[in-house]
Amino acid sequence: MHMLKIDNLHARVEGKEILKGLSLEVKPGEVHAIMGPNGAGKSTLGNVLAGREGYEVTAGSVLFNGVDLLALEPEDRAATGVFLAFQYPVEIPGVNNTYFLRAALNAQRKFRGEDELDSMRFLKLVREKLKVMQISDELLHRAVNEGFSGGEKKRNEIFQMAVLEPKLAILDETDSGLDIDALKQVAEGVNALRSPDRSFLVVTHYQRLLDYIEPDFVHVLAGGRIVESGDKNLALKLEEQGYAWLADTHPELRKADLTGAPA
Amino acid sequence: MTQAPSPFVRAALDAASALPESGIAWLDAARRDNLQAFAEAGLPEGRNEAWKYTPLRALSQRAFAVADAALARDVAIDAASFALPGVDSACIVFVDGVFRADLSALDGIDGVSLAPLAAALKEQPEPLRFALASRYRRGAADAFAHLNAAFATDGVVLRIADGIDVAKPLHIVHVSSGGQPDTAWHVRVLVEAGQGSRADIVEQFVSAGEANQLGTVVADYVVRESARLGVVLLQAASTATTLVRRGHVRLEANASATVHALEVGGALVRHELTAELAGDHARFDSRGVFALDGRQHIDTQLEVRHNARDTASDALWRGIANGRSRGVFRGAIVVAEGADGSDASLSNKNLLLSGSAEIDTKPELEIYADEVKAAHGATIGQLDERSLFYLRSRGIPLAQARSLLTLAFCRAALESLPNEALREHLGDLLVAHLPTGPSAG
Numbered sequence: 001m002h003m004l005k006i007d008n009l010h011a012r013v014e015g016k017e018i019l020k021g022l023s024l025e026v027k028p029g030e031v032h033a034i035m036g037p038n039g040a041g042k043s044t045l046g047n048v049l050a051g052r053e054g055y056e057v058t059a060g061s062v063l064f065n066g067v068d069l070l071a072l073e074p075e076d077r078a079a080t081g082v083f084l085a086f087q088y089p090v091e092i093p094g095v096n097n098t099y100f101l102r103a104a105l106n107a108q109r110k111f112r113g114e115d116e117l118d119s120m121r122f123l124k125l126v127r128e129k130l131k132v133m134q135i136s137d138e139l140l141h142r143a144v145n146e147g148f149s150g151g152e153k154k155r156n157e158i159f160q161m162a163v164l165e166p167k168l169a170i171l172d173e174t175d176s177g178l179d180i181d182a183l184k185q186v187a188e189g190v191n192a193l194r195s196p197d198r199s200f201l202v203v204t205h206y207q208r209l210l211d212y213i214e215p216d217f218v219h220v221l222a223g224g225r226i227v228e229s230g231d232k233n234l235a236l237k238l239e240e241q242g243y244a245w246l247a248d249t250h251p252e253l254r255k256a257d258l259t260g261a262p263a
Numbered sequence: 264m265t266q267a268p269s270p271f272v273r274a275a276l277d278a279a280s281a282l283p284e285s286g287i288a289w290l291d292a293a294r295r296d297n298l299q300a301f302a303e304a305g306l307p308e309g310r311n312e313a314w315k316y317t318p319l320r321a322l323s324q325r326a327f328a329v330a331d332a333a334l335a336r337d338v339a340i341d342a343a344s345f346a347l348p349g350v351d352s353a354c355i356v357f358v359d360g361v362f363r364a365d366l367s368a369l370d371g372i373d374g375v376s377l378a379p380l381a382a383a384l385k386e387q388p389e390p391l392r393f394a395l396a397s398r399y400r401r402g403a404a405d406a407f408a409h410l411n412a413a414f415a416t417d418g419v420v421l422r423i424a425d426g427i428d429v430a431k432p433l434h435i436v437h438v439s440s441g442g443q444p445d446t447a448w449h450v451r452v453l454v455e456a457g458q459g460s461r462a463d464i465v466e467q468f469v470s471a472g473e474a475n476q477l478g479t480v481v482a483d484y485v486v487r488e489s490a491r492l493g494v495v496l497l498q499a500a501s502t503a504t505t506l507v508r509r510g511h512v513r514l515e516a517n518a519s520a521t522v523h524a525l526e527v528g529g530a531l532v533r534h535e536l537t538a539e540l541a542g543d544h545a546r547f548d549s550r551g552v553f554a555l556d557g558r559q560h561i562d563t564q565l566e567v568r569h570n571a572r573d574t575a576s577d578a579l580w581r582g583i584a585n586g587r588s589r590g591v592f593r594g595a596i597v598v599a600e601g602a603d604g605s606d607a608s609l610s611n612k613n614l615l616l617s618g619s620a621e622i623d624t625k626p627e628l629e630i631y632a633d634e635v636k637a638a639h640g641a642t643i644g645q646l647d648e649r650s651l652f653y654l655r656s657r658g659i660p661l662a663q664a665r666s667l668l669t670l671a672f673c674r675a676a677l678e679s680l681p682n683e684a685l686r687e688h689l690g691d692l693l694v695a696h697l698p699t700g701p702s703a704g
Binding site for chain 1: 647648649650652653654655656657658659660661663664667668670671672674675
């Protein structure tokens with residue numbers, strides 16, 4: 001049984017078609033890396049799956065554990081187990097991090113018909129997760145992402161993921177802007193959350209992250225579609241040779257699709 | 264004037280003829296004079312700059328009788344309707360403008376004299392003469408001040424003796440009974456904070472029922488040298504109420520005052536707040552939130568006048584408008600000639616939560632002194648879509664996400680209130696009035 005089944009997905013942003021027939025299948029416990037040149041539609045994929053406004057699906061389907069994901073509101077997608085770790089997490093002054101996370105967890109639990117956690121039980125859970133993520137509890141007392149460094153923001157995303165325990169986590173260029181130490185910390189957090197029933201879509205521009213989060217599958221997203229799939233050796237080949245060689249086997253791709261240059 | 268008086272003015276004139284004389288010659292003369300001024304000018308109209316965004320055409324067609332004092336004295340009011348956490352000390356309560364001894368607790372604080380105005384006038388009228396016999400400018404812009412001066416027979420006389428530090432906040436409550444439709448009530452508030460004293464006052468507006476009533480309050484605060492006064496205004500009247508409040512805070516040398524205002528009630532509300540920094544090194548801070556929905560109209564007119572050297576002021580106001588409501592904010596800073604070293608800042612940010620709501624904000628700066636620091640800014644915007652999506656992507660439903668962000672937007676204005684229990688209560692009250700309903704947690 002597939003956890004995620006994306007079939008022939010087409011999506012537009014501001015009237016421009018970005019995804020042009022993307023298909024992908026993910027089974028429980030698998031880690032799929034999505035790589036590709038700039039402008040290939042990597043971030044669009046994450047945003048479409050999470051339900052961001054302004055991303056218009058024009059064709060295709062997405063089934064998540066058999067449910068039509070595209071028919072759900074963003075909050076309901078989250079409650080059914082989809083989590084997007086943002087490339088650029090938003091700062092929200094005036095909303096306390098802990099309050100926000102408890103509100104989120106309890107909203108999800110309510111949606112699933114589970115009882116809500118009181119503040120004692122919630123704090124106990126948070127403390128356990130903090131230990132795993134090696135995050136100082138000082139971050140909890142601040143407003144959501146306000147004044148966080150780039151590394152702190154990304155770690156906070158993974159920490160939220162640890163608390164919310166999604167079935168499918170989409171990491172949208174989580175490595176961007178991180179130095180090697182921060183990258184390792186984030187990767188360790190992700191690895192601690194790997195389990196046989198949790199899947200990951202790791203969207204990245206660089207092979208480097210995959211040294212620390214070892215993928216089961218690597219896909220190349222170019223021109224709005226998955227054009228090549230393989231194991232982790234594909235990532236190494238891309239690191240060495242770039243994307244240009246794909247033109248030999250995929251003559252329909254334009255040069256711009258493979259270099260990330262504006263069309 | 265040549266026009267026939269409006270029903271509003273005619274009703275006021277009728278009502279005045281029934282008012283008993285006070286027996287104090289200067290006071291009766293002042294009342295007659297104010298009534299005359301009101302009758303001559305009538306209510307302000309659209310071309311009146313100070314009332315440009317608050318049309319009174321509908322109000323002028325309504326007639327308000329004077330609220331019946333005997334009824335106001337007898338109507339049952341649940342004290343729980345105005346109970347506030349963190350505010351459990353002396354309390355003075357007015358129902359439809361009538362002092363209610365049974366609901367009030369005036370005594371027991373050293374150095375604090377709290378009395379109803381009518382009683383104070385009976386005992387010693389002369390010390391009140393300066394405040395009650397002073398004249399407002401003639402003209403429609405001050406129509407409600409004239410009206411209040413002509414009709415207010417009761418109110419608050421509060422004196423805090425020099426050097427006294429009052430630990431607990433003093434509570435002034437205005438209740439619209441709701442039992443007397445189409446009536447008006449008027450209350451006068453006189454507060455003097457003695458040299459070097461410290462005190463906090465909570466002035467609260469509530470309604471016990473839904474009837475159409477008009478209430479006016481004119482409040483004067485004098486903050487003597489080196490005194491520190493905190494004022495919390497909490498306005499949660501019913502959405503059938505018309506309220507006009509004029510507050511004037513005069514600060515002497517080294518004195519400071521902080522006003523926190525939360526307005527969530529009323530159908531038509533006008534709040535004029537003027538601070539006069541009269542002595543060197545005086546400081547005035549104001550923080551406020553108005554949250555409107557339905558067809559509410561709330562007009563806040565803040566004016567801070569720097570009249571002395573090295574004075575400071577900081578104003579931070581937030582407005583939220585939903586439904587078909589309309590918010591108006593005018594924030595003016597005036598730095599007089601010679602008030603060198605003044606430091607003034609004013610910020611008003613607003614959120615429009617519906618396409619049919621409207622907010623008009625108008626910052627004004629008038630500076631006649633040198634070496635002045637002044638900053639002001641005003642914005643009107645919507646909730647940030649990126650933040651909304653971020654919260655929703657974590658599982659928080661849209662309505663709750665909107666409520667969370669709206670509360671966060673207002674938080675800056677209320678978080679500086681030192682009384683923690685009261686601050687939390689104001690936060691809860693605001694959440695309860697946010698258009699998208701209460702948030703979990």
